[in-house]
Amino acid sequence: MPSLPSLLAGCILGSLMLYALLGGADFGGGVWDLLARGPRADAQRRLIARAIGPVWETNHIWLIVAIVILFTGFPSAFAAISTALFVPMTLLLVGIVLRGAAFAFHAYHLHEEHGAGRWGMLFAGASLVTPVLLGVTIGALSSGRIPADPLTFTGDTASWLAPFPFSAGLLTLSAFSYLAAVYLIMETDDPDLRSDFRSRALWAAAAVALLSVFVPVIAASGAPDFYGAFTESDWFVSVVMFYATASLGAFVSLVLSADSLARICAAAQVVLILLGWGLAQFPFLARPVITFSSSASSPSTLRLLLLLLAAGAVFLFPAIFLLMRIFKREALSGRYRETP
């Protein structure tokens, strides 16, 4: 039986995975809105807005779940992280606010002929910057420069300004864009739009593949402890093998227009990236000193929190399933009814 802190660490990782798979793709959608080009640019933007509209707020909450588990289960770590990463987290919040509000205002205008432009631009721009800041924040947790105690913290708010966190930021951005492009293929039955997003997905797949090599290389010098834990672990080979298989599978399915399989492979890639990060980071919450067990709340709090998460999941997942069944049935099955 794993300890209470490690179970909750697993819950945080699980929430982050769901946030990446669901909320991440909404940010990716904003990136493709920004990059919409060609004769179908408007159709692409409409498709993106339609795909995101009913679900983005629900998807966004996975991030809040992760934060709430963090500050309830590991309050001293939350205090130390918010102090050391004050700047990127503040900027991340600005990005989250701009993206969300701009999308809501933008969607509000969609039933009109014009007026959607300015909010659309802001939504798209914020969608580009926010994932980078999220990746920077997560990368900085691994780079081994988070002091243990916010009181001894001496005002260095710049530890995140290093190549490794930024490479993690770029990986996050490309992974989110990749997921979005792969998902968007099946959000429409228009063959031209499908092939637009298929080619975007292939470009993004290439970017993710490149960064998957590049980020560990930078980690070797930028996050040496993390890199050591990663490469010297006994699960290292299997995670990398699975990841390589999923990447290759996604690439081949995209080329062969096997969109459904591509979606599974792409999602598996993102899950494996986070799994690899999580395994290498564990038992540390923020390197070099803060571990999950050293920063954990009292066992009574942890037990109640776990109980609550389990109870919440029982009610939550059916509700999310309902939401998805109403709005994503066609996108999930790939079968569209005949339109007259």
Place this chain on the structure above:
Amino acid sequence: MTELLLARGQMAMLFAFHIIFAVAGMGMPVLMVAAEAAYRRTGKPVYQELAKRWARGTGVLFAVGAVSGTVLSFELGLLWPRFMEFSGGIIGLPFALEGFAFFAEAIFLGIYLYGWDKVSPRLHLLSGVAVAIGGILSGVFVVTANAWMNSPAGFALLDGKPVDISPLAAMFNPAWKTETAHMTLAAFAASGFAVAGIHAFMLLRDRENLFHRRALAIALWVGGVAAILLPVSGDFNARFVARHQPAKLAAMEGQFRTQRGAPLRIGGIPDVDSQTTRFAIEIPRALSLLAFHDPEAEVKGLSAFPRDEWPNPVPVHLAFQFMVASGATMSVLALLAALFAWGRREWLYHRRFLFAVAACAPLGILSVEAGWVVTELGRQPWVIHGVMRTADAVTTVGGLAIPFALFSLLYLVLGVSAVWLLRREVSASPAFPLDGGGGSEAG
């Protein structure tokens, strides 16, 4: 300004902004569901149009509330790391529950907003009910956490660290019932009166417009019932504060001296230097009577506390006076509306009454803001009453003026834009004839 003041200023600004949208997230879904329920019962398109428009408004307000709420959950740690380090494990539970309530609100609002043609009428209406319940519960859970800051419970102190933690005892702290009841009612009153005021304003221009008449009636119902109950929950709160936070009560009432048979002060400006509250109308023994239900009861004055444990009575007293005055105004208006609805329905649409309702549109929101000034400034210098000082909770990061300015600018733009968007939603009145449910359906 010191960094502490900047942190407090920023937190106050973030809260003041968020609370408007949070209140709308609690109250608007109730209005929207009431309109849809009326539509399902009567089949009159005017109610469907109303539900759709209120839902679109709810959508925009909820989105801004969701992101500004996210900001707050992070800022608790960014600005007050010591506070979160101490209390995260004690009071995180309601935040986790709030997360689930918020999930329900978001999921079912998605279904509600985008599912008019995709789900059955029954499921649609039920989704609206789920949004309303989720909204109310989110508010209740968050306010529970604030109630704990006013009446900390569920832990013991050992060398300045919390031990023997019981998250359930912390959650069900002494203040939770009174504070959440008062806030929930205030949210309904604020939403109801704001919406009623807007539609009353439109009716002043176009008295016969059925759309605005129906809207006014529903909004007055929701806001009015809450406004009539608010003095009751307010009384419970004040008596709670009198027992548990006597310094806060003294600041609220401008009471400097400890006194038996203390008078109730209406208006007035506390003067800290001379320790008197000037220009107030004093009702003898009324404060003792209200606070302790005994005209001879002793009310502690600020002078009973060390000088460094005083909240600043000037803003606390003034905000309290404002809150009570606007609450009373709304109650009177609500009673009048009830009287008209019972007796002479047409008087609800009388010019003078419409004018009064329109003029009172912002009162609910403003009194919510004032209420938060009372409870937050009234708790100072503590962030956790009697346990942790705000000054000890603040971050060591410097340069806080920059994020303060950044978020102020951002929220200014968002606030103005949201108002601008919603203004158009109201100003384009759909033309429903007075005498029937049919006719043209603007869409």
